[in-house]
Amino acid sequence: MKNILLTALYLTFSANIAFSGTAVQSCNRTVTFESPPERAISNDVNLTEMMLVLGLADRMVGYTGISGWKTLDSEMRSGVKELPELSAKYPTKEVLVGADADFFFAGWNYGMKVGGEVTPETLDPFGIKVYELTESCSHIMDKNKASIADMYSDLLNLGTIFDVEDRAQALVAGYKKELENFRASIKTGDEKLRVFVYDSGEDAPFTAGRYAMPTALIEAAGGHNIMDDFEKSWGTVTWEEVVERDPQVVVIVNYGDVTAEQKQNYMMSNPAFANLAAVQNARFVTLEYVEATPGPRNIQAVKNLADAFWDK
Numbered sequence: 678m679k680n681i682l683l684t685a686l687y688l689t690f691s692a693n694i695a696f697s698g699t700a701v702q703s704c705n706r707t708v709t710f711e712s713p714p715e716r717a718i719s720n721d722v723n724l725t726e727m728m729l730v731l732g733l734a735d736r737m738v739g740y741t742g743i744s745g746w747k748t749l750d751s752e753m754r755s756g757v758k759e760l761p762e763l764s765a766k767y768p769t770k771e772v773l774v775g776a777d778a779d780f781f782f783a784g785w786n787y788g789m790k791v792g793g794e795v796t797p798e799t800l801d802p803f804g805i806k807v808y809e810l811t812e813s814c815s816h817i818m819d820k821n822k823a824s825i826a827d828m829y830s831d832l833l834n835l836g837t838i839f840d841v842e843d844r845a846q847a848l849v850a851g852y853k854k855e856l857e858n859f860r861a862s863i864k865t866g867d868e869k870l871r872v873f874v875y876d877s878g879e880d881a882p883f884t885a886g887r888y889a890m891p892t893a894l895i896e897a898a899g900g901h902n903i904m905d906d907f908e909k910s911w912g913t914v915t916w917e918e919v920v921e922r923d924p925q926v927v928v929i930v931n932y933g934d935v936t937a938e939q940k941q942n943y944m945m946s947n948p949a950f951a952n953l954a955a956v957q958n959a960r961f962v963t964l965e966y967v968e969a970t971p972g973p974r975n976i977q978a979v980k981n982l983a984d985a986f987w988d989k
Contacts, residue, residue: 701834704814706797708806713840714780718763718773720788722747723972724810727832728782729756730848730973733839738776739763742788747932747966770794774803782835784810786911787970791816808838812971815888815910822905823893825856825979828971848973856897856976863983865899870986872900873924873955874969875940877933881913890971891928891964898982900926916949925954926986932966960985 700709717733719725720742728737737760743749745766749757764772767788773781773795781800783789787810789796797807811827814820829849836845872895874885885891886907895902903922907914927944931937941961950956962985968978 699837699840701808701837703797703807703834704809704811705818706809708797708808710806710838713838714806716776716778717780717782717839718768718776718778720768720781720783721970722749722753722967723970723974724782724784724787725757726753726967726972726974727828727835729753731832731835731839731841731844733835733841734760736839738778741768741772742766750965750967753967767793768795770799770803773800773805778805780838781805781807782810783807784813785816787813808834810971812888812890812910820888823888823890823910825890825893825897825975827890827893828973828975829853831971832973852973852976856979859976859980859983860897863899863987865983865987869896869899869901871903871923871925871954872928872986873903873919873922873926874928874930875944876911876930877935877940878913879943881915882919883911883913885930885969886910886912890975891930891969894964894969894975894978894982895928897979898986900982900986920949920953923952923954925958926960926962927955928969928982929961929963930966930969931963937963962986 698709698711700707715736716738717728717736718738719728719740722743725740734756739761740757741762741764744762763776785791800807811830812823829852832845832849836842874891876883876885884904885902886909887905888910892902892905903924904914929937929940944950945956955961962982964978964981968974
C-alpha cells in the first residue's frame with residue numbers, strides 16, 4: 678500500500694472558494710459547521726490516520742487514546758510527530774476543553790461511552806462539535822451490517838467538514854479502484870472460508886460481530902465471519918460457539934500486552950480446540966489493530982486476508 682501520508686501530500690491543494698457552512702450526518706444527528714474546525718482532536722490510531730491521510734494535521738491540536746493500548750508504527754509516528762498526545766486512553770471532558778478544541782473525531786467505544794462524561798451532548802456547551810465514527814453508530818441506533826463504505830463515508834464527511842472535499846473524493850475513488858482491481862485479480866474457492874476473529878480473552882473470546890469492520894474485510898477477501906449473526910460490533914461470545922462453528926481460519930487482532938503469537942499459541946495448545954480446522958491446519962493470520970478498525974489501511978487489510986485465505 679502506498680504511504681498514506683505521501684498520498685495526502687500528493688493530493689494537497691489550496692482552496693479558492695470561501696467556506697459557506699455545511700451540515701453532515703453523524704449517526705442519528707445532523708451536525709452543522711459554520712466554518713471548518715481549526716483546533717481538532719482525534720481519538721485512536723485509525724481515526725487519527727483518517728485525519729492525517731486528508732492532510733489535516735495542521736488543523737489539529739492533538740490526539741488521544743493511543744499509547745494506553747497501542748503503539749505507533751513508523752508511518753504513524755512521522756504523521757503525528759508535531760502533535761501532542763493529550764490523553765493515553767479515553768480523554769476527559771476537561772482534557773478536551775483545556776486544549777481549547779473546537780472538534781472531536783471519536784466514536785462510541787472509540788473515545789466515548791454511552792452515558793459517559795464525553796458525548797456530543799456534554800461537549801456542545803463548550804463549542805466542541807463531534808463527528809462520530811460510522812461503524813460505531815450501531816451502539817446507539819439501528820444500522821446496516823458493517824461495510825467498507827462506512828470508512829468511505831467517514832472520509833467524505835471529514836472532507837466536507839474541513840472543506841477538502843476534492844481531496845476526500847480523490848482518496849475514496851482511489852481506494853475503491855484499488856479494491857476493485859484486487860478483487861478481480863484473486864481466485865477464491867467455490868465456498869467462502871469460515872473465519873473467526875480473535876481479538877482477546879482466554880476464558881471467553883472477545884470478537885467482531887455483525888457491525889464490526891472485520892466482517893466487511895473478511896467478506897471482501899472471500900471469507901465469512903462465523904459470528905456475523907452476533908448482533909453487536911465487538912463483544913464477548915463463548916468458546917463453545919466457536920467450536921461448534923469450526924472456523925477454517927482464525928484472524929488475530931494484534932495490539933496490547935498479549936501478542937498475536939501468544940494468542941495463537943493459546944489456541945494451538947488448548948485441547949478444547951484441537952479439532953478445529955484452523956488449528957489442525959495452523960491457519961492463522963494477523964491483522965494489526967489499525968488494519969482491523971475503520972481507516973485508510975482497510976484496503977491493505979483485505980489484501981492481507983485474501984493472501985492468507987487463498988495462497989495455501
